Amino acid sequence: MWDQRYATKEYAYGTEANEFLQENVAVMPKGKVLSLAEGEGRNAVFLAKLGYSVTAVDSSQVGLDKAQKLAQAHGVSIECIHADLTDYDPGLCQWDGIVSIYCPLPALLRQKMHSKVMAGLKPHGVFLLENYTPEQLGYGTGGGNSAETMITAQAIRRELPELSFLHLKELQRSVVEGRYHTGLAAVVQAIAVKA
Numbered sequence: 001m002w003d004q005r006y007a008t009k010e011y012a013y014g015t016e017a018n019e020f021l022q023e024n025v026a027v028m029p030k031g032k033v034l035s036l037a038e039g040e041g042r043n044a045v046f047l048a049k050l051g052y053s054v055t056a057v058d059s060s061q062v063g064l065d066k067a068q069k070l071a072q073a074h075g076v077s078i079e080c081i082h083a084d085l086t087d088y089d090p091g092l093c094q095w096d097g098i099v100s101i102y103c104p105l106p107a108l109l110r111q112k113m114h115s116k117v118m119a120g121l122k123p124h125g126v127f128l129l130e131n132y133t134p135e136q137l138g139y140g141t142g143g144g145n146s147a148e149t150m151i152t153a154q155a156i157r158r159e160l161p162e163l164s165f166l167h168l169k170e171l172q173r174s175v176v177e178g179r180y181h182t183g184l185a186a187v188v189q190a191i192a193v194k195a
């Protein structure tokens, strides 16, 4: 599905970074950042332009090819890893930051990924997430039609018990990020740090 979605010249979620990431990037320690389900590269390129060393993981090769093109166009380099997050192992204490922007994993896989996030962050490393909450199903402005791939603030706190939350909030906001994220939406945002 994702390869098909990305098989156009247009960037499905635009080429500008996610707004929540843009507003909060200063909390991310400089160094190595892992971007989960990066897609076509908008967030990875934004981070690389700020001097982060960025690794982008996604299961869509078409998306990652566009991510590399976007990076070239901006004169930065990013590492792209073509992998399903089911199998991807970010290692232990490797990352100064991990970013998860609209990463649509089913609950069981997401829980496993969040365990790997806790293990993969260095001490003082920061995790930053934005995703839809199940309330989004009533908005019809993006995120598909399965509550399975959406998440609540409560679930985020439960799945990341080793992190301290600096910010954890469900809210309505206008998300205008490409053709597929197009209006008032029900989202959850999190910023958490590893002790």
Ligand SMILES: C[S@@+](CC[C@H](N)C(=O)[O-])C[C@H]1O[C@@H](n2cnc3c(N)ncnc32)[C@H](O)[C@@H]1O
Binding pocket: 002, 013, 018, 036, 037, 038, 039, 040, 041, 042, 043, 057, 058, 059, 060, 063, 083, 084, 085, 086, 100, 101, 102, 103, 104, 105
């Ligand atoms: C809604 S898009 C968001 C892309 C990007 N994070 C952004 O905000 O522009 C969701 C992305 O998740 C990726 N994805 C979905 N399931 C995945 C999985 N199991 N492993 C790796 N990537 C996955 C898709 O390929 C797609 O690029």
